[in-house]
Amino acid sequence: MNVPSPKKDLxxxxxxxxxxxxxxxxxxxxxxxxxDVIDCEPILGYLHRGMEKIGENRTIIQYLPYEQLGNIQVxxxxxxxxxxxxxxxxxxxxxxxxGPFMADIGVAADLPHGWIDKCLDFCDYFLTRVTEYQKLIxxxxxxxxxxxxxGIVGAEEAINWGLxxxxxxxxxxxxxxxxxxxxxxxxxxxxxxxWQKEGDSLxxxxxxxxxxxxxxxxxxxxxxxxxxxPYENLETRHFDRERDPEWDDFEYRFISKKTSPTFExxxxxxxxRVEAPKGELGIFLIGDQSSFPWRWKIRPPGFINLQIxxxxxxxxxLADIMTILGSIDIIMGEVDR
Amino acid sequence: STAVILYVYGYNYLRSQCxxxxxxxxxxxxxxxxxxxxxxxxxxxxxxxxxxxxxxKPRIPSVFWVWKxxxxxxxxxxxxxxxxxxxxxxxxxxxMPESWIGWPLRKxxxxxxxxxxxxxx
Numbered sequence: 001m002n003v004p005s006p007k008k009d010l011x012x013x014x015x016x017x018x019x020x021x022x023x024x025x026x027x028x029x030x031x032x033x034x035x036d037v038i039d040c041e042p043i044l045g046y047l048h049r050g051m052e053k054i055g056e057n058r059t060i061i062q063y064l065p066y067e068q069l070g071n072i073q074v075x076x077x078x079x080x081x082x083x084x085x086x087x088x089x090x091x092x093x094x095x096x097x098x099g100p101f102m103a104d105i106g107v108a109a110d111l112p113h114g115w116i117d118k119c120l121d122f123c124d125y126f127l128t129r130v131t132e133y134q135k136l137i138x139x140x141x142x143x144x145x146x147x148x149x150x151g152i153v154g155a156e157e158a159i160n161w162g163l164x165x166x167x168x169x170x171x172x173x174x175x176x177x178x179x180x181x182x183x184x185x186x187x188x189x190x191x192x193x194x195w196q197k198e199g200d201s202l203x204x205x206x207x208x209x210x211x212x213x214x215x216x217x218x219x220x221x222x223x224x225x226x227x228x229x230p231y232e233n234l235e236t237r238h239f240d241r242e243r244d245p246e247w248d249d250f251e252y253r254f255i256s257k258k259t260s261p262t263f264e265x266x267x268x269x270x271x272x273r274v275e276a277p278k279g280e281l282g283i284f285l286i287g288d289q290s291s292f293p294w295r296w297k298i299r300p301p302g303f304i305n306l307q308i309x310x311x312x313x314x315x316x317x318l319a320d321i322m323t324i325l326g327s328i329d330i331i332m333g334e335v336d337r
Numbered sequence: 338s339t340a341v342i343l344y345v346y347g348y349n350y351l352r353s354q355c356x357x358x359x360x361x362x363x364x365x366x367x368x369x370x371x372x373x374x375x376x377x378x379x380x381x382x383x384x385x386x387x388x389x390x391x392x393x394k395p396r397i398p399s400v401f402w403v404w405k406x407x408x409x410x411x412x413x414x415x416x417x418x419x420x421x422x423x424x425x426x427x428x429x430x431x432x433m434p435e436s437w438i439g440w441p442l443r444k445x446x447x448x449x450x451x452x453x454x455x456x457x458x
Contacts, residue, residue: 044431159349159374162406175374271353271370271385282353284368295357295442307408 010038015321025332026325032318042309044335126216134209144202151312151324153199161308164301165279166207167328171199177275191218201327208329278302278329302328302335348384350374351404356414361444364389365420367397371404390420399425417442 015028027043137143153163158171168175176193194210196203273282279301286295305328312324348371356367367390372383388397399422401407411422412431419440422428430437439446 157405160405162351162404173374273352280352282370284353284355284370286357295355297353297355297357299353299355303409303413304406307406 026330026335028321030313030318030321038314042306044303044306044332127213130209130213130216146320146323147201147205147327150201150316150320151327153308153312155199157308157311158199161311162304163279163308164304165275166204166211167279167305169193169195170203170207172197177273177280190221201323204327204329273299278331279305300335302330302332306330306335348373349404351400351406352383354400354407354410354414356418356420356442358392358418358443359389363392365392365395365418365443366390367414367420369400395420396423397421398423399428401425416440419443 011032013030013032015030017025017027029041029043031038153161153167153171155172158168158173163171164175172195174193174195179193191214194207194214196206271282271284273280275281280299281301282299284295284297284299309325309328313321316324350372352370352372354367354369356365358365367388369386369388370383371386372381374381390397395418397420399407399411401411401422402424408425408427409431411425412428414420415422415425415428416430416432417440429435433441441448
């Protein structure tokens with residue numbers, strides 16, 4: 001059976017590597033029919049730096065995989081400090097995402113410049129600002145119209161495409177590695193996993209705002225309950241780590257005890273995952289007996305979340321591409337590595 | 338076919354697919370990490386599968402039709418190590434430019450000459 005040739009002319013547009021909306025360098029070849037998008041093909045690789053190849057010749061200190069390889073006990077206070085920093089960086093990342101996304105939609109919102117010394121003051125200030133944003137943005141009809149029903153992903157599809165992070169939670173799947181994996185003393189805090197059911201851009205936005213609020217709750221609880229006194233800075237953390245593993249097992253030797261310990265990696269492989277703000281960041285490390293890893297693979301959440309873009313864009317208007325791209329929350333540096 | 342069996346067992350999330358070479362001059366391996374996403378699960382079970390391929394003509398059937406998240410990841414394994422995946426819809430280089438020759442992450446890869454500015458003597 002012959003495939004009939006298309007009667008209308010389809011226009012192919014190249015949205016080149018640089019955009020004014022600051023997503024980074026991503027090239028999209030979009031096939032248009034008037035204003036509707038038929039297909040698109042993303043082309044990556046503009047920022048590829050060969051991190052994994054470089055990593056094979058370096059001893060990079062990454063605390064998480066080495067901890068599990070050696071069963072080192074993390075002291076309790078370091079764990080609390082780490083939770084605070086992780087959550088703060090999660091908020092920072094979400095705020096960074098919020099700025100350009102709002103600029104796309106056409107609402108002028110500025111980031112709060114509230115990084116004060118005491119985190120608690122920041123938290124209170126932040127809560128008022130977040131409620132202010134919510135009033136300003138979530139009821140705004142222009143925003144809602146641009147964002148509702150745009151770029152819908154179902155739950156089954158989201159799992160099949162391998163999405164993670166806020167994108168997965170916005171499609172109705174309650175999957176958060178912080179709850180599932182029980183790492184880093186997250187269990188001791190009382191918090192919920194924000195999730196939505198629809199799977200469109202509005203749901204993703206709501207999930208991210210919800211995550212920021214939950215992060216504030218976690219930080220407040222952690223700050224109240226931090227053992228051993230007030231907040232201290234990271235130098236103490238290094239000292240804590242170096243002094244513990246005196247009782248290590250035989251495969252480990254500290255070659256230097258000063259600032260950067262170099263490990264001898266045993267011949268094992270390990271996959272460690274973390275819930276980054278963008279999704280699930282995984283590191284797959286294969287060690288051999290030298291101090292360099294044999295293969296160090298990063299599983300970047302942005303790379304995997306980007307795969308679904310051609311499917312989301314079909315039948316949407318041209319102007320929605322930027323909205324959808326923004327709601328996927330991509331940093332090209334991690335996509336290309 | 339093994340992939341279909343696993344999918345039927347309920348491992349519906351291909352978390353990561355990567356490739357590495359086992360020994361210089363030896364086989365190439367392609368690794369798949371799978372897990373199961375369900376509601377209310379605690380400490381999910383995971384499976385890690387490795388497929389070995391000979392270095393001369395590495396060809397592995399693609400699992401894209403089972404788990405779509407293998408799309409870009411298999412392209413990256415192809416790009417970096419040269420393992421070609423059969424029946425993948427768009428197997429092209431993804432991170433390196435299309436006209437690049439060679440497989441960068443193999444251990445026997447020689448980086449091409451970079452001409453640096455040198456002082457004239």
